[in-house]
Amino acid sequence: MNTGTALIRRLIAELGEDAVLTAASDVGGFTEDFRGRYKADALCVAQPATTEQVSFVVRACAESGTPVLPQGGNTSLCGGSIPSTEGARPVIVSLARMRRVRHIDAANGSMEVEAGCVLKAVQDAAAEVGRLYPVSLGAEGSCQIGGTLSTNAGGTSVLRYGNTRENVLGLEVVLADGSVWNGLRGLRKDNTGIDLKQLFIGAEGTLGIITAATLKLHPLPTHQSLAWFAPVDPEAALRILGMFQERCGSSLSAYELMNARQLELVIGHVQNRRNPLDGKHAWHVLVELSNSRGADAMDELLVQTLELAAEAGLIEDAIVASSDTQRASLWEIRHSVTEANKKAGVGLTTDCAVPVSAVPRFIASASEAVRDIVPNIDLVIVGHMGDGNVHFIPMFSFDEWRAMPDAAATGATLRRRVNDVAHQLGGTFSAEHGVGQTGLQEMAHYKSDIELTLMRAVKQALDPKNLMNPGRLVP
Numbered sequence: 001m002n003t004g005t006a007l008i009r010r011l012i013a014e015l016g017e018d019a020v021l022t023a024a025s026d027v028g029g030f031t032e033d034f035r036g037r038y039k040a041d042a043l044c045v046a047q048p049a050t051t052e053q054v055s056f057v058v059r060a061c062a063e064s065g066t067p068v069l070p071q072g073g074n075t076s077l078c079g080g081s082i083p084s085t086e087g088a089r090p091v092i093v094s095l096a097r098m099r100r101v102r103h104i105d106a107a108n109g110s111m112e113v114e115a116g117c118v119l120k121a122v123q124d125a126a127a128e129v130g131r132l133y134p135v136s137l138g139a140e141g142s143c144q145i146g147g148t149l150s151t152n153a154g155g156t157s158v159l160r161y162g163n164t165r166e167n168v169l170g171l172e173v174v175l176a177d178g179s180v181w182n183g184l185r186g187l188r189k190d191n192t193g194i195d196l197k198q199l200f201i202g203a204e205g206t207l208g209i210i211t212a213a214t215l216k217l218h219p220l221p222t223h224q225s226l227a228w229f230a231p232v233d234p235e236a237a238l239r240i241l242g243m244f245q246e247r248c249g250s251s252l253s254a255y256e257l258m259n260a261r262q263l264e265l266v267i268g269h270v271q272n273r274r275n276p277l278d279g280k281h282a283w284h285v286l287v288e289l290s291n292s293r294g295a296d297a298m299d300e301l302l303v304q305t306l307e308l309a310a311e312a313g314l315i316e317d318a319i320v321a322s323s324d325t326q327r328a329s330l331w332e333i334r335h336s337v338t339e340a341n342k343k344a345g346v347g348l349t350t351d352c353a354v355p356v357s358a359v360p361r362f363i364a365s366a367s368e369a370v371r372d373i374v375p376n377i378d379l380v381i382v383g384h385m386g387d388g389n390v391h392f393i394p395m396f397s398f399d400e401w402r403a404m405p406d407a408a409a410t411g412a413t414l415r416r417r418v419n420d421v422a423h424q425l426g427g428t429f430s431a432e433h434g435v436g437q438t439g440l441q442e443m444a445h446y447k448s449d450i451e452l453t454l455m456r457a458v459k460q461a462l463d464p465k466n467l468m469n470p471g472r473l474v475p
């Protein structure tokens with residue numbers, strides 16, 4: 001019996017037949033990403049239901065020298081959750097069966113959840129006790145807490161609450177040899193040495209499998225005020241952001257930018273999405289204020305700030321949402337961009353962040369750099385402007401992409417041009433989606449030798465056999 005077959009038998013004996021998938025028809029959903037860009041084989045998919053079972057699977061893999069690939073909701077936009085085509089086939093460890101909310105301590109502002117909990121379920125459970133788990137993104141109905149932790153996900157409320165890293169108090173992790181580290185502390189202060197949980201957040205499954213987390217909760221805002229407006233250009237959008245920050249302080253909870261092309265794709269490819277404004281405008285911003293004080297006062301603040309911006313000649317048109325239904329439909333436009341872009345063609349999604357003040361320069365210079373190579377290329381631009389995070393997406397139709405003899409190489413060159421512009425402005429090529437497979441070459445290109453050496457030392461210390469998601473993150 002070969003090693004792979006023996007391992008599968010061992011896993012079935014411990015987890016049960018229904019928790020270890022081997023048939024191609026069962027495994028298919030785990031070995032291809034949702035845009036159909038990455039696909040590779042796995043030895044099997046293990047679906048443990050408890051931390052002890054995860055520990056068993058990892059120990060068994062370590063003993064047989066088999067790589068392990070943890071998988072959450074498989075919503076990665078950079079091939080992070082799919083096996084590589086090179087190297088030994090891994091055991092995919094799906095956390096989907098670990099979806100218990102173990103405990104909520106509203107007075108402490110914390111909740112303990114298992115890694116397979118879907119993000120939306122966690123938000124809902126917190127809301128039931130009047131608390132907010134603030135991480136929010138378009139994939140929140142499918143992505144899991146473990147995936148958001150492992151990629152340090154961002155989303156639309158980073159401006160006010162920070163990214164995932166800033167909303168975690170403790171972790172439980174199965175280490176590369178199968179042992180379990182219980183760091184599920186609900187403390188806001190704990191200076192007892194190196195903060196180990198930070199090593200696993202953003203590590204993309206290369207150091208261990210996160211099985212549970214203690215998350216930080218916030219007071220649940222009782223009112224949101226939302227407006228959609230057309231700034232004259234990105235420079236105007238930046239100036240208006242400054243006005244909102246000065247006038248509204250911490251009530252400013254989202255500031256999202258998109259260009260006309262992005263809005264057109266959403267309206268054209270996703271049902272029931274309409275242009276919120278009359279006429280055509282080159283740029284659009286969705287701005288949200290939220291707090292637990294008077295709704296009227298906040299609406300007034302929103303309107304006054306927009307009026308000031310209009311008087312300064314920075315805005316072409318604006319609407320303020322007047323009902324929950326209208327607010328939901330404006331957010332639906334923003335949350336539909338990934339679905340629309342997937343249907344529209346082959347978008348070379350980039351995930352750059354630059355200092356917020358440099359966003360207009362980034363957009364102008366990246367447009368120039370890309371059009372230098374492919375004049376007239378379709379440019380789709382959408383981003384969390386309040387965080388300096390712009391998804392700058394050179395877009396090809398499916399026919400154009402198929403007809404290009406060297407499509408992959410052209411794609412890599414265009415992405416590199418965009419990332420170079422971000423780098424020159426003091427930015428990064430990977431702001432929130434993770435490095436995955438798309439960004440691996442960029443790690444080698446942009447990270448300093450000393451950073452890579454330190455990362456390799458951490459990897460060697462925690463995973464000496466190099467079995468946890470090998471070949472990822474550290475090139």
Ligand SMILES: Cc1cc2nc3c(=O)[nH]c(=O)nc-3n(C[C@H](O)[C@H](O)[C@H](O)COP(=O)(O)OP(=O)(O)OC[C@H]3O[C@@H](n4cnc5c(N)ncnc54)[C@H](O)[C@@H]3O)c2cc1C
Pocket residue numbers: 034069070071072073074075076077080081095115136137138139142143144145146147148149150151152153154155156204205206208209210211338339432433434469
């Ligand atoms: C429509 C849409 C909108 C999106 N919007 C945003 C956005 O606004 N902001 C943003 O940041 N991202 C966004 N994303 C990307 C994606 O949703 C996030 O990266 C998310 O955090 C991935 O979670 P997941 O559970 O699907 O993880 P997966 O895709 O399954 O895995 C991602 C990585 O984490 C590792 N991993 C997963 N679970 C564990 C675990 N328990 N322990 C250790 N490692 C693990 C995997 O090995 C892989 O390397 C979007 C995606 C889609 C499809």
